[in-house]
Amino acid sequence: MIPRITETPHLSKLASEFLHQLQEQGFTGDFGTSYAERLSMATDNSIYQLLPQAIIFPRSSADVQIVTRLAGREKFRELTFTPRGGGTGTNGQSLTEGIVVDMSRYMNRILDINPEQGWVKVEAGVIKDQLNQFLKPYGYFFSPELSTSNRATLGGMINTDASGQGSLVYGKTSDHVLGVKAMLLGGECLETRAMPISLAQTIASENSVVGNIYKTVLKRCLEQRALIEEKFPKLNRFLTGYDLRHVFNDDLSEFDLTRILTGSEGSLAFITEATLDITPLPKVRRLVNVKYDSFESALRNAPFMVKAQALSVETVDSKVLNLAREDIVWHSVKALITDVPNKDMLGLNIVEFCGDDEDQINHLTESLCQRLDDLMNKQEAGVIGYQVCHDLEDINRIYNMRKKAVGLLGNSKGAAKPIPFVEDTCVPPEHLADYIVEFRKLLDNHQLNYGMFGHVDAGVLHVRPALDMCDPVQEALMKQISDEIVALTAKYGGLLWGEHGKGFRAQYSPEFFGEVLYAELRNIKAAFDPDNRLNPGKICPPAGLDAPMKQVDAVKRGTYDRQIPVEVRKEFRGAMECNGNGLCFNFDVKSQMCPSMKISGQRIHSPKGRATLVREWLRLLSEQGVTPETLDKGIKENRPSLRGLIDKTRNTWRAQKGDYDFSHEVKEAMSGCLACKACSTQCPIKIDVPSFRAKFLALYHGRYLRPVRDHIVANVENSAPLLAKAPGVFNFFLRQPLVQKISEKTLGMVDLPLFSQPTLKQELSGHSALTVTLEQLETMSPSQRENYVLVVQDPFTSYYEAKVVADFIRLIEN
Numbered sequence: 001m002i003p004r005i006t007e008t009p010h011l012s013k014l015a016s017e018f019l020h021q022l023q024e025q026g027f028t029g030d031f032g033t034s035y036a037e038r039l040s041m042a043t044d045n046s047i048y049q050l051l052p053q054a055i056i057f058p059r060s061s062a063d064v065q066i067v068t069r070l071a072g073r074e075k076f077r078e079l080t081f082t083p084r085g086g087g088t089g090t091n092g093q094s095l096t097e098g099i100v101v102d103m104s105r106y107m108n109r110i111l112d113i114n115p116e117q118g119w120v121k122v123e124a125g126v127i128k129d130q131l132n133q134f135l136k137p138y139g140y141f142f143s144p145e146l147s148t149s150n151r152a153t154l155g156g157m158i159n160t161d162a163s164g165q166g167s168l169v170y171g172k173t174s175d176h177v178l179g180v181k182a183m184l185l186g187g188e189c190l191e192t193r194a195m196p197i198s199l200a201q202t203i204a205s206e207n208s209v210v211g212n213i214y215k216t217v218l219k220r221c222l223e224q225r226a227l228i229e230e231k232f233p234k235l236n237r238f239l240t241g242y243d244l245r246h247v248f249n250d251d252l253s254e255f256d257l258t259r260i261l262t263g264s265e266g267s268l269a270f271i272t273e274a275t276l277d278i279t280p281l282p283k284v285r286r287l288v289n290v291k292y293d294s295f296e297s298a299l300r301n302a303p304f305m306v307k308a309q310a311l312s313v314e315t316v317d318s319k320v321l322n323l324a325r326e327d328i329v330w331h332s333v334k335a336l337i338t339d340v341p342n343k344d345m346l347g348l349n350i351v352e353f354c355g356d357d358e359d360q361i362n363h364l365t366e367s368l369c370q371r372l373d374d375l376m377n378k379q380e381a382g383v384i385g386y387q388v389c390h391d392l393e394d395i396n397r398i399y400n401m402r403k404k405a406v407g408l409l410g411n412s413k414g415a416a417k418p419i420p421f422v423e424d425t426c427v428p429p430e431h432l433a434d435y436i437v438e439f440r441k442l443l444d445n446h447q448l449n450y451g452m453f454g455h456v457d458a459g460v461l462h463v464r465p466a467l468d469m470c471d472p473v474q475e476a477l478m479k480q481i482s483d484e485i486v487a488l489t490a491k492y493g494g495l496l497w498g499e500h501g502k503g504f505r506a507q508y509s510p511e512f513f514g515e516v517l518y519a520e521l522r523n524i525k526a527a528f529d530p531d532n533r534l535n536p537g538k539i540c541p542p543a544g545l546d547a548p549m550k551q552v553d554a555v556k557r558g559t560y561d562r563q564i565p566v567e568v569r570k571e572f573r574g575a576m577e578c579n580g581n582g583l584c585f586n587f588d589v590k591s592q593m594c595p596s597m598k599i600s601g602q603r604i605h606s607p608k609g610r611a612t613l614v615r616e617w618l619r620l621l622s623e624q625g626v627t628p629e630t631l632d633k634g635i636k637e638n639r640p641s642l643r644g645l646i647d648k649t650r651n652t653w654r655a656q657k658g659d660y661d662f663s664h665e666v667k668e669a670m671s672g673c674l675a676c677k678a679c680s681t682q683c684p685i686k687i688d689v690p691s692f693r694a695k696f697l698a699l700y701h702g703r704y705l706r707p708v709r710d711h712i713v714a715n716v717e718n719s720a721p722l723l724a725k726a727p728g729v730f731n732f733f734l735r736q737p738l739v740q741k742i743s744e745k746t747l748g749m750v751d752l753p754l755f756s757q758p759t760l761k762q763e764l765s766g767h768s769a770l771t772v773t774l775e776q777l778e779t780m781s782p783s784q785r786e787n788y789v790l791v792v793q794d795p796f797t798s799y800y801e802a803k804v805v806a807d808f809i810r811l812i813e814n
Contacts, residue, residue: 005662008035015053030057036665040603048092049557052100059106061272069187082535083266085156088148090420091503124155127587140278143170147403151585160501161263166312174262176277182269192258200255216527220520266535268528282354284361287389290349297382298347299433302456308368313457314350323408332397340385407684409451410579418464422485426498429459435492460498469558479553504550567628574687578611592678605672607679613666634699652705709747720799727755756802763806
């Protein structure tokens with residue numbers, strides 16, 4: 001029997017009092033204070049883990065203003081706050097030991113649109129693909145692209161200044177933000193937009209918090225304009241957080257404070273609403289999938305594609321391609337990326353052309369194909385083949401495969417997994433191939449495996465070295481590699497953070513900004529947040545305050561995971577290997593994964609949330625001395641006994657009286673799982689929640705009684721054949737309101753299923769399938785068996801959905 005887990009980190013008194021007073025101030029949102037809820041916000045898509053004090057879920061900008069006004073009181077000065085969106089950041093941007101303000105649960109409304117002027121107004125929690133679904137009937141889309149577009153919020157995109165495929169043409173998120181509404185600590189509302197510099201100077205003269213912000217930004221950016229122009233690299237992915245360069249237009253006639261906030265990672269204010277520029281949907285799209293004999297050939301050939309006037313060039317290496325072949329996604333693209341006979345496809349360039357003039361796009365596509373044919377005939381540039389996609393659905397299938405690449409890498413075999421920490425470096429595109437040669441040499445010298453893919457047209461390549469974060473030696477190697485890549489990237493005039501924000505990597509900011517400009521960043525931080533209470537440790541500390549920055553070698557998930565015995569990690573592999581990619585947060589109701597997350601809107605009811613809770617549960621059990629042998633015995637040998645029944649009854653009674661056990665929080669999360677197993681196919685890691693859920697429940701119910709419902713459902717296979725002999729009689733009783741009320745109250749079961757009428761035997765009356773026995777099948781020769789299809793049917797479908805079985809049999813016969 002597993003022990004009771006009573007010791008978990010509690011909410012601080014100050015945080016608890018803050019939440020209590022927040023309710024008294026008219027706050028209409030929710031709070032998350034349980035250990036399970038806090039754990040669900042302790043990780044993102046990075047390798048780090050920080051447990052927040054509490055989570056606040058505001059419903060509106062007014063709620064956020066209440067939070068910031070109360071937080072401004074001297075009494076709560078020790079509390080810190082961090083905004084959070086979809087939690088898809090790869091560098092710990094939204095992780096904090098303070099209070100999380102989650103904008104994604106409720107603040108997901110699209111507020112206004114003006115198709116004539118080409119803008120839309122949204123709340124911070126709107127998801128990128130959600131917005132594009134809304135915009136499509138109007139003929140528009142929000143053009144900055146990213147692989148997590150089905151779960152990344154626009155607030156998160158703005159705070160990290162996200163970008164991805166097509167950025168050479170469409171730019172970054174900041175290029176499309178016309179203005180924001182933001183709440184400052186203290187409750188002041190800041191609304192930004194581009195304005196004449198004279199108006200900005202008028203605001204700067206006001207004796208107010210907002211006036212001081214305008215005054216500081218104007219003064220610092222004007223005085224350092226020459227150094228800013230010199231220091232900021234001339235790249236498509238410019239230095240973000242804070243964008244000193246683009247706060248003015250080129251002739252210094254216009255000022256836009258929005259540029260300071262985009263990329264600020266929630267370290268200056270809470271962005272609650274944004275007005276966005278939207279782009280007309282292109283009428284014509286073509287995709288050319290170009291195949292290469294090596295990844296280096298694909299890289300070196302990319303400028304050739306850009307010169308062909310392509311919208312974008314995405315590159316994928318053989319490791320990612322091979323992982324895609326093992327995933328369900330390959331079935332949708334295998335006809336679009338066929339193998340080349342007698343050739344090994346070790347690199348792929350996905351080249352897109354788009355526009356409104358079909359003749360022009362066809363001409364550009366055909367011209368590229370002719371040049372590719374010429375290269376193939378001359379056996380140059382490593383080109384071994386290509387395929388053209390004209391159909392929009394086919395194009396989307398290719399990009400869905402490419403978007404899944406990040407998660408697919410996490411499904412690599414072995415303890416070492418490709419992880420994000422140097423994955424969005426950006427260098428001038430003309431130097432990318434040489435840069436990657438040195439990058440690969442550096443990783444090869446450390447004898448590491450890795451996967452590569454990215455936006456070669458913009459000089460950005462995603463590189464994920466495989467490291468085992470449960471191994472302290474490899475964890476230390478991660479910091480060493482980070483230092484080496486910083487030096488290599490600087491050598492080529494590039495950036496360490498091309499599109500995924502800084503997060504814990506902000507410690508390297510002085511090396512890219514230089515001492516003078518880094519000091520100016522701190523001055524701006526001080527104007528917005530002088531006490532360092534908004535997402536502290538990110539971007540920079542405020543001037544005048546000696547505050548520590550987050551470090552790349554900070555506490556990680558692996559720090560906790562290594563406390564779990566290796567044998568237990570293997571037994572619960574599905575939970576242990578979740579890398580936080582968050583595909584289970586997909587907002588689309590048509591997506592199979594995850595029904596309980598979509599219905600509840602709560603992260604603890606997602607595969608990622610459940611995996612996180614089980615990992616911590618296993619760690620806490622290990623702390624109490626529970627051995628792998630004890631767990632194994634509890635899973636496999638949970639035999640009933642009188643002593644066990646007495647113990648379980650006592651433990652269950654105490655739990656009902658309020659005895660705390662963290663296992664109950666894990667049980668609550670597991671109870672919402674429908675065991676649909678969508679996660680075992682749709683998740684790139686294939687974590688299979690029902691598998692480790694069954695093991696957890698076996699151990700949990702080794703300590704606590706199972707509900708009566710479980711025993712009834714477990715015996716359906718035995719009882720259904722008997723009850724189905726008189727379906728009319730039993731259905732009559734099951735339909736009675738009294739029976740339904742008793743079932744709901746005692747079993748927790750509503751809408752009880754009715755037995756099929758007619759039964760399966762009646763549906764298939766006279767069919768030969770009813771007379772074939774197992775003995776007959778065993779005596780058949782191999783040639784005879786080839787003429788039969790064996791339908792193995794479960795009792796639920798056979799006795800409750802008999803027509804489905806009968807229709808399936810008729811279907812395969814035809």
